Amino acid sequence: MSELKLTSPAFADGEPIPEEYGYTEQNVNPPLSIAGVPTESESLALIVDDPDAKEPAGKIWDHWVVWNIDPDRTEIPSAWAPADAVEGTNDYGEVGYGGPNPPDRRHTYQFELYALDSRLDLQPESTKAALEDAMEDHVIAQTTLTGTATP
Numbered sequence: 001m002s003e004l005k006l007t008s009p010a011f012a013d014g015e016p017i018p019e020e021y022g023y024t025e026q027n028v029n030p031p032l033s034i035a036g037v038p039t040e041s042e043s044l045a046l047i048v049d050d051p052d053a054k055e056p057a058g059k060i061w062d063h064w065v066v067w068n069i070d071p072d073r074t075e076i077p078s079a080w081a082p083a084d085a086v087e088g089t090n091d092y093g094e095v096g097y098g099g100p101n102p103p104d105r106r107h108t109y110q111f112e113l114y115a116l117d118s119r120l121d122l123q124p125e126s127t128k129a130a131l132e133d134a135m136e137d138h139v140i141a142q143t144t145l146t147g148t149a150t151p
Contacts, residue, residue, distance in 0.1 A: 004141040005035045006113040010078070017109060017147035021078075023092070023101035028079035029064065030147075034113065038141050041071035041115040045135060047128055050100070052107035062090050062128040063109065064097045067120050067135075088126045095125050100149035108148050115141040 010030040011017050021030045029048075037044065045067040053061035065088035069076075073084075080097075092098040100109055116138045122130060 003036045004038065004113065004115055004143045005033075006111055006143050006145040007033045007035075008111075008145060008147070009033065011147050014146050015148065017100055017149050019149075021099050022149060023099040025099070026079075027097070027099045029076065029097040029099075031078045032076040032111065032145070034074050034076070036141075037071050038115050040117060041140060043067065043116045043119045044069035044071055044073065045114040045116060045120070045131060046076075047112045047114075047131065048097070048109060049112075049128065050102070050107050050109050052102070052105075056103045057091075059091075063099065064090055065126070065128045065131050067122060067131055071115065086122070086124050088122075088124070088128065088131060100147075102149050102151050104151065106148055106150040108146050111145040111147070113143050113145075114139050 008030050020026045048064035050061040069085040087096045090098040117140050118138050120134045122134045
């Protein structure tokens, strides 16, 4: 069985996310590639957050939450407007993707992909906390891609 992987043709793991994907630029998600989804997966979920925001914002900043992604999907295109998945509310108070916008220094952004054994019955526009609660006991594989951004 292959291992769940998330990569991006726009940046390598641990490398800078191109500025065009930033909140004050084009504010569109970078393209993502998915591989190694376990065959028993019923859906995928994606969380993008900034753990380095704890000091300036007082919490981990949530940039994007998406669930009920088709497990057969191998690509998430840039500027994706999912018709076959559900987006939640980010910490900008918006539904959908909110790009990097570090206020003080270089921040690391986590793109966390989860393979789940079920589809989630979760209201559209839900938050990361609600998604994490709904995913509990349903995660069968997970992986993380990281990128960085500076002010």
